[in-house]
Amino acid sequence: MALNPKLEFFRFTLKPKDKNFKTFKEFAITKFELDKSSSDAEIMKKYFSYFIESLDGDYSKDENQKKQITLIKNEEVNKYLQYQPKFKSDANVIHGVINGGSYGRERILTNKNDTNECTEMSLDDSVLQYYYFLLYLPLDHNEGGFILHSNSGSESITKIFRRFISKVFGHDGFYKTEAELFSPISFQDEFKKGSHLQNMSFKKSFVDNIPNTNGISNKLDEYDIIVKVVPKNKGISISQINQVRNLFSKFILSRGNQTDIIGDFDETKFEVRNPINKSNKTFEWNKKDNEFSPVVYLEGRIDNFNLDGTPDFKELEELCQNLFNDEVLPELRPDLNVTRA
Amino acid sequence: MSQELNKYLRILIKESSRFERTDINNKVNESFRAKYGLKLVFLIITLALIFLLKSGFSNEFISFVSSVLSILVGLFITALIFSFDKFYEPNKSEETNSRIKLWDTQAYNYAKKFAYITSKTIVVSIVTLVALILSTLFKESFDLNLFEYTFIDEKDDLFESILTGIILVSNFIQRFIVIYFLLRIMYNTLFIVTSMVQYMTTKIDRM
Numbered sequence: 001m002a003l004n005p006k007l008e009f010f011r012f013t014l015k016p017k018d019k020n021f022k023t024f025k026e027f028a029i030t031k032f033e034l035d036k037s038s039s040d041a042e043i044m045k046k047y048f049s050y051f052i053e054s055l056d057g058d059y060s061k062d063e064n065q066k067k068q069i070t071l072i073k074n075e076e077v078n079k080y081l082q083y084q085p086k087f088k089s090d091a092n093v094i095h096g097v098i099n100g101g102s103y104g105r106e107r108i109l110t111n112k113n114d115t116n117e118c119t120e121m122s123l124d125d126s127v128l129q130y131y132y133f134l135l136y137l138p139l140d141h142n143e144g145g146f147i148l149h150s151n152s153g154s155e156s157i158t159k160i161f162r163r164f165i166s167k168v169f170g171h172d173g174f175y176k177t178e179a180e181l182f183s184p185i186s187f188q189d190e191f192k193k194g195s196h197l198q199n200m201s202f203k204k205s206f207v208d209n210i211p212n213t214n215g216i217s218n219k220l221d222e223y224d225i226i227v228k229v230v231p232k233n234k235g236i237s238i239s240q241i242n243q244v245r246n247l248f249s250k251f252i253l254s255r256g257n258q259t260d261i262i263g264d265f266d267e268t269k270f271e272v273r274n275p276i277n278k279s280n281k282t283f284e285w286n287k288k289d290n291e292f293s294p295v296v297y298l299e300g301r302i303d304n305f306n307l308d309g310t311p312d313f314k315e316l317e318e319l320c321q322n323l324f325n326d327e328v329l330p331e332l333r334p335d336l337n338v339t340r341a
Numbered sequence: 342m343s344q345e346l347n348k349y350l351r352i353l354i355k356e357s358s359r360f361e362r363t364d365i366n367n368k369v370n371e372s373f374r375a376k377y378g379l380k381l382v383f384l385i386i387t388l389a390l391i392f393l394l395k396s397g398f399s400n401e402f403i404s405f406v407s408s409v410l411s412i413l414v415g416l417f418i419t420a421l422i423f424s425f426d427k428f429y430e431p432n433k434s435e436e437t438n439s440r441i442k443l444w445d446t447q448a449y450n451y452a453k454k455f456a457y458i459t460s461k462t463i464v465v466s467i468v469t470l471v472a473l474i475l476s477t478l479f480k481e482s483f484d485l486n487l488f489e490y491t492f493i494d495e496k497d498d499l500f501e502s503i504l505t506g507i508i509l510v511s512n513f514i515q516r517f518i519v520i521y522f523l524l525r526i527m528y529n530t531l532f533i534v535t536s537m538v539q540y541m542t543t544k545i546d547r548m
Contacts, residue, residue, distance in 0.1 A: 023438045141439040335443040338366040341450045 003151040003309035005298040007320070008158060011145040011182050011332060012165060015175035022174075024092070025139040031171045040139050044089035047137055051094055051168070052085065059167040066104035067160045068126050080130050083313045094135045095320070097313050099128040100157035131157050132313055134320045135165075138333065145332050146179070147320050149298075151310055181284075184327040187296060195272035197236040198280065200229045200244060204265040225253065227262055238272055245270075245285070350464070357461035360454040365447040379528070387521045397484040397516060403473050406523065410466045413530065417463045420533065421456060428452040428540065444547065451540055455533070462529040469522040472515050482508050483515060
């Protein structure tokens with residue numbers, strides 16, 4: 001399998017400017033000018049139609065990333081239209097498969113077996129793929145979240161979807177909301193048990209603006225710089241990870257007068273191996289919480305994959321529903337576990 | 342009435358023991374430490390103090406502790422009545438969200454926890470006062486040095502030996518009850534005062 005599909009978990013909070021606690025219901029009433037007596041089902045329906053409309057709006061395209069998300073409703077083209085987004089008003093959830101991909105490149109579309117059969121793709125042509133998401137908008141609470149699937153580092157709509165959510169849940173009287181990566185504690189515990197460090201890597205996508213005579217400087221944005229630390233002793237336990245990170249994050253990448261501290265790179269990952277079940281897991285550094293979050297790869301969790309290496313969306317839907325109910329919801333909504341004595 | 346009292350006492354002891362390990366989210370801590378940790382510490386301190394005291398409680402101690410306990414009982418009964426409608430007011434507003442529901446449930450749980458622990462402290466204080474009264478009523482029998490007595494193999498004074506044994510055991514039990522319960526009362530008083538302050542300031546912050 002060339003791809004390595006994974007799930008990422010994000011949470012975001014509504015931030016009203018008057019600093020009062022505002023629920024997603026109150027947000028909807030303000031934003032959609034609904035009646036205060038509107039039922040939860042009506043509000044979720046409104047959220048759903050707003051979400052679908054927004055997929056065709058300005059927020060769904062990012063000129064910097066040259067990416068867009070949308071929903072192709074042509075069933076002859078969209079192979080997985082049966083899994084298109086739908087909503088569950090009682091669970092306050094919108095979920096389904098949307099399309100996303102890049103545009104803004106001059107490309108040629110051709111048959112690999114017959115290159116004479118080809119057409120030109122313009123800068124406005126997007127190449128779209130299929131991505132599953134599950135969005136939670138609790139009508140009685142101010143913090144929502146989403147689970148998002150991606151296929152690899154480049155085959156991903158994570159950045160644009162995060163941005164999309166920030167924009168969609170913006171309104172007068174509310175500060176911009178930021179979706180933050182998080183990992184349910186149960187995953188962290190599952191991955192941490194008995195694992196040993198294999199390697200740690202620091203990655204930076206360079207955008208260099210230093211004048212340089214040899215010209216390479218202008219092309220630095222086309223490269224990722226990865227610094228990989230591999231311990232000779234494979235017995236370093238996961239509890240020592242922070243010490244390892246602290247040690248190497250002080251190292252400096254230097255070019256002339258320009259210096260970059262490795263710890264400030266865009267991405268820090270480490271890979272651990274569990275000697276008991278002989279499985280490898282990757283963790284990413286979460287800058288907000290200052291801790292490593294495990295990446296939930298779908299291999300091993302999903303039995304069936306499509307011919308192109310993407311996960312079977314029916315199975316993925318079931319997995320995400322279960323993960324959401326069992327792992328994510330208890331963490332996003334601890335108040336639901338509080339009962340009367 | 343005695344049947345009712347027994348029932349009320351049983352409920353109070355059972356529920357207060359549970360609430361001592363229950364937080365305001367109704368999560369019960371079932372760990373060994375939570376269940377027995379404090380009891381073991383108090384047990385060790387109590388046995389050590391019984392060993393150190395030797396001849397029981399002095400008159401000054403009895404007078405001082407009786408006064409303190411009487412004040413505390415009065416204070417706790419006032420706090421209990423005060424807590425009845427101050428700590429928990431049911432949410433009557435139509436507007437409801439996760440935060441209001443959470444606060445409502447936490448206030449309900451805290452009010453119950455406060456009521457049970459305060460009531461238990463009052464009962465324990467009364468039992469301690471009754472145990473101290475024994476030292477005043479039967480002064481000579483309750484200031485014996487437990488460590489001066491040994492077992493002997495004499496069958497002539499069997500009745501006297503049994504009576505002495507009963508008195509010595511009563512001495513031990515009385516001292517144990519007073520010291521163990523005083524430790525418990527001190528601990529509960531600290532909990533009642535600190536949790537009440539925390540609860541009140543949190544409630545003010547939420548306004």
